[in-house]
Amino acid sequence: MLKKQYFLSLVLVLSSAHVAGHTLAAQQAASQASAAQGQPTREQKLRGEYGRYRANNDLLYYHLDIRVDPDKKFISGKNTIRFRMLQADTRIQLDLHSALSIDKILFGDTPLRFERDSGAVFVDFPQNLSAGQTYSIDFYYSGNPAESGRFGSIAFKKDPAGRNWINTACEELGASMWWPNKDQWRDEVASMEISVAVPSDLVDVSNGKFLGKKDLGDGYTRWDWLVQYPINNYDVSLNIGKYQHFSDHLGDLPLDFYALPEDLDKAKKQFEQAKTMLEAYQHYFGEYPFKKDGYKLIQVPYSGMEHQSAVTYGNHFANGYLERDWTGVGISPRFDFIIIHESGHEWFGNAVSAADRSDMWIHEGWTTYLESLYVEYRWGKEDGLKYTNGYKEKVKNQEPIIAQRGVNATPPQDQYFKGTLFLNTLRSVINDDKKWFALIHDLFQEFKYQNIMTEDIVAFFNQRTGTNLTPIFDQYLRHKDIPTLELKRDDAQHTISYRWLADEKAFAMPVGIAINGRSQRITPTTEWQKLVGATEKDEIPVATDLYYVNVVKD
Ligand SMILES: [Zn+2]
Numbered sequence: 001m002l003k004k005q006y007f008l009s010l011v012l013v014l015s016s017a018h019v020a021g022h023t024l025a026a027q028q029a030a031s032q033a034s035a036a037q038g039q040p041t042r043e044q045k046l047r048g049e050y051g052r053y054r055a056n057n058d059l060l061y062y063h064l065d066i067r068v069d070p071d072k073k074f075i076s077g078k079n080t081i082r083f084r085m086l087q088a089d090t091r092i093q094l095d096l097h098s099a100l101s102i103d104k105i106l107f108g109d110t111p112l113r114f115e116r117d118s119g120a121v122f123v124d125f126p127q128n129l130s131a132g133q134t135y136s137i138d139f140y141y142s143g144n145p146a147e148s149g150r151f152g153s154i155a156f157k158k159d160p161a162g163r164n165w166i167n168t169a170c171e172e173l174g175a176s177m178w179w180p181n182k183d184q185w186r187d188e189v190a191s192m193e194i195s196v197a198v199p200s201d202l203v204d205v206s207n208g209k210f211l212g213k214k215d216l217g218d219g220y221t222r223w224d225w226l227v228q229y230p231i232n233n234y235d236v237s238l239n240i241g242k243y244q245h246f247s248d249h250l251g252d253l254p255l256d257f258y259a260l261p262e263d264l265d266k267a268k269k270q271f272e273q274a275k276t277m278l279e280a281y282q283h284y285f286g287e288y289p290f291k292k293d294g295y296k297l298i299q300v301p302y303s304g305m306e307h308q309s310a311v312t313y314g315n316h317f318a319n320g321y322l323e324r325d326w327t328g329v330g331i332s333p334r335f336d337f338i339i340i341h342e343s344g345h346e347w348f349g350n351a352v353s354a355a356d357r358s359d360m361w362i363h364e365g366w367t368t369y370l371e372s373l374y375v376e377y378r379w380g381k382e383d384g385l386k387y388t389n390g391y392k393e394k395v396k397n398q399e400p401i402i403a404q405r406g407v408n409a410t411p412p413q414d415q416y417f418k419g420t421l422f423l424n425t426l427r428s429v430i431n432d433d434k435k436w437f438a439l440i441h442d443l444f445q446e447f448k449y450q451n452i453m454t455e456d457i458v459a460f461f462n463q464r465t466g467t468n469l470t471p472i473f474d475q476y477l478r479h480k481d482i483p484t485l486e487l488k489r490d491d492a493q494h495t496i497s498y499r500w501l502a503d504e505k506a507f508a509m510p511v512g513i514a515i516n517g518r519s520q521r522i523t524p525t526t527e528w529q530k531l532v533g534a535t536e537k538d539e540i541p542v543a544t545d546l547y548y549v550n551v552v553k554d
Pocket residue numbers: 341342345363364367
């Protein structure tokens with residue numbers, strides 16, 4: 001389902017320097033060298049561009065129907081792909097990692113020809129498909145998927161008791177690592193069925209509502225799941241293991257939890273935090289966005305991932321992040337970072353999604369800010385602020401948060417930490433909590449179930465506040481440096497001169513300072529302005545906990 005049309009050009013909006021932070025393991029040194037000179041490789045373009053054979057169709061529905069053989073580490077089955085043509089054409093682009101074989105692609109009973117080019121699969125139809133018409137193909141595939149990337153993409157593991165434990169987490173390298181789909185961020189199916197046959201002693205937990213299971217009579221049982229909302233490809237997941245299930249509810253929202261038998265008691269205790277988390281985010285943004293599908297937490301061997309309505313959890317059933325104080329200010333040990341962060345993505349990442357990986361701060365910057373909101377909801381504004389400012393140590397300011405578009409780029413880690421510090425700054429710019437909370441609530445409601453870009457968020461804020469906030473967004477997101485407030489005191493003249501040093505010429509952001517112990521807001525621009533009457537040699541403190549800025553005083 002293509003929810004928004006973009007006419008943004010795919011020109012390189014940024015300097016090439018940021019590509020150094022690229023982490024795609026599949027891209028070799030040669031590709032990186034090429035990319036570092038601002039020339040995306042063919043593979044990057046095939047994966048990242050929204051070219052003619054992607055743009056000519058709009059995804060409607062997938063039915064992924066597969067069998068997983070844990071001992072042979074083998075997947076086989078098909079994905080039924082339903083789409084509507086937007087332009088008449090004879091070819092569409094899908095994606096599947098080259099480690100997997102394409103057994104056949106059927107259009108009704110007709111086998112289709114296809115051409116593979118690295119991870120891309122160009123599917124050719126015998127006749128022109130008409131614009132506006134809906135079509136469906138069955139894409140049959142099989143093989144031993146490549147295990148690579150931070151979490152393996154698909155990992156065939158054993159649990160501590162030696163039983164099979166298979167999980168997917170493929171945001172980094174893409175869903176086409178283990179199943180055929182239109183592997184990009186802009187277009188999502190409106191709904192999806194997931195059917196997974198596994199050895200009958202195991203359970204598969206996937207996304208969406210559990211429909212039922214069927215004993216296939218050959219030692220395998222098929223688990224059927226129904227996703228009733230748009231879903232990102234990388235959110236589609238398998239969790240196959242000797243899971244034990246327990247359930248709860250929050251009002252009429254079903255909560256389902258899955259853990260290994262040995263960890264059941266720990267899970268029952270730790271997963272209680274899901275309720276407060278849901279209450280907090282519902283308070284700020286409105287109802288949990290995937291209510292018909294329910295909310296699930298599933299134990300996995302890696303730290304965790306925001307798989308839609310089926311959040312995965314591997315945080316050792318302990319508070320903090322992998323038993324560390326994540327922002328180092330004593331607040332993180334009060335809650336389970338993975339439950340709070342990964343579930344926050346249900347609002348930002350899964351319901352509101354970026355249309356290009358370049359703008360992934362829409363997922364990570366916002367969700368990191370949701371952590372602070374969770375802290376504020378539970379322990380008050382001061383602790384929320386302290387938690388947010390704890391992130392300053394992690395910020396590098398070496399490359400812009402928004403990466404190159406159209407090349408499946410991975411933005412730098414600053415998208416998380418600087419992203420949340422920027423949103424906290426924006427709240428201070430708005431300078432009215434009631435207004436701020438209404439703005440972020442309405443922003444979520446406006447864009448839920450859509451794939452958007454930063455420009456949509458900026459336009460929303462500008463329109464709602466009647467203020468041109470574009471230079472502020474641009475300075476924090478499209479440049480590597482944060483603004484510097486320059487203050488010059490002239491004791492003879494009893495004045496303080498002030499201005500912003502910023503890359504954005506039109507940068508004009510209010511900031512809180514204190515003169516003679518009296519707090520006030522000034523709005524410096526990139527031109528010098530003067531405050532008259534400042535006579536005392538006080539420190540002129542700047543509210544850097546509310547505004548993420550550098551300060552230089554002469
Ligand atoms: Zn995240």
